[in-house]
Amino acid sequence: MALKLSPFFSAMAHMAHCFDAAGADALVLFNRFYQPDIDLETLEVGPHILFSTPQELRLPLRWIAILYDHIQADLAATSGLHTAEDVLKVLMAAASVTMMCSALLQHGIDHIRTVEQGMCDWMEAHEYLSVRQLQGSMSQPQCPDPEAFERSQYMRTLQSYKLM
Secondary structure, three states, X not given: OEEEEOOOOOOHHHHHHHXXXXXXXXXXXXXXXXXXXXXXXXXXEEEOOOOOOHHHHHHHHHHHXXXXXXXXXXXXXXXXXXXXXXXXXXXXXXXXXXXXXXXXXXXXXXXXXXXXXXXXXXXXXXXXXXXXXXXXXXXXXXXXXXXXXXXXXXXXXXXXXXXX
């Protein structure tokens, strides 16, 4: 059984551990909820789809990298996957599965071929022989700077900003 999680838990690592201990086979990080909008001209509430953006990838990327090696359940990435680079990043963070919806709705099903070819090209250029070889290689326990995934990096991130 796979559980699609929202990012709105106050203690994500604890909840992931609880779901894992309860027998979840996989955790999907993170489900996007489609929410209604108000049309100011018609004064009607209705659906308004907003596609994910690549920037949304950072939240599942971070949590997958942190949870790797701390739970038994597989980790699936969803939200913000649009390119081969996006897929490679979450696989390197330790995702077992990646899910892509917005990019396919925007570019059509053939976009999968573009993503696959981009992945193959990158892997060949960086001498990876398989997805398994790169999977988890940039997870928190494996990356050169494990603290980069922690909340304490907030100040470092702000200090890295330069006004243009």
